[in-house]
Amino acid sequence: MAPTWFYNTTNPEKRREFQHVLGGSARLGYLTEKVTEILDKELETVIRVKAIAAYRAVRVPVIVEHGALCIDALNGLPGALVKPFWESLDTRLCEVVPVGHRTARARSALCYCDGRERHVLIDETEGEIAPRARGTGGFHWDPIFIPKGQTRTFAEMSLDEKLTFSPFGKLHARLRQELGL
Numbered sequence: 001m002a003p004t005w006f007y008n009t010t011n012p013e014k015r016r017e018f019q020h021v022l023g024g025s026a027r028l029g030y031l032t033e034k035v036t037e038i039l040d041k042e043l044e045t046v047i048r049v050k051a052i053a054a055y056r057a058v059r060v061p062v063i064v065e066h067g068a069l070c071i072d073a074l075n076g077l078p079g080a081l082v083k084p085f086w087e088s089l090d091t092r093l094c095e096v097v098p099v100g101h102r103t104a105r106a107r108s109a110l111c112y113c114d115g116r117e118r119h120v121l122i123d124e125t126e127g128e129i130a131p132r133a134r135g136t137g138g139f140h141w142d143p144i145f146i147p148k149g150q151t152r153t154f155a156e157m158s159l160d161e162k163l164t165f166s167p168f169g170k171l172h173a174r175l176r177q178e179l180g181l
Helices: 012-022 043-058 082-096 159-165 167-179
Strands: 005-008 028-031 062-071 103-113 118-129 145-147
Touching (some): 005 043, 012 028, 012 159, 012 167, 043 062, 043 103, 043 118, 103 145, 118 167, 159 167
Parallel strands (some): 005 028, 005 062
Antiparallel strands (some): 062 103, 103 118, 118 145
């Protein structure tokens, strides 16, 4: 049976997490097409443009993902601009957030596009920015985000634990149901 949907990412860690949750569905293939992402603070805007760009590049039904880290003390920044923030500051992002005002939301969006329609799924996890980076698991800002009610960062959790709390992990169940994967 040929795949009917293709998950597109150039990030091997995102692909690993996606495969971990969705397993080896015969209806799902994988692509690594580089897609130019627009710069916008709003996650839904970014994911919609990213999905149509990916579809135009590969011309098959495609699924894309984008994350956002919204820090309350920074008026929601970096938001969907988290990648350039992280590439510039790395774990020093902890130093930018004022003590006593460390609340944040990790957000994730998946969009699946068949060339005619785009379907967006968004979820978020409330939490806070750690005073300093901790842990060796995960990727990008996982060492600095602590989900609400927890004491460990995503990077200190096992992959199964992280996916239980992370918005990316929560979205996979919804995607599996909506697409029958």
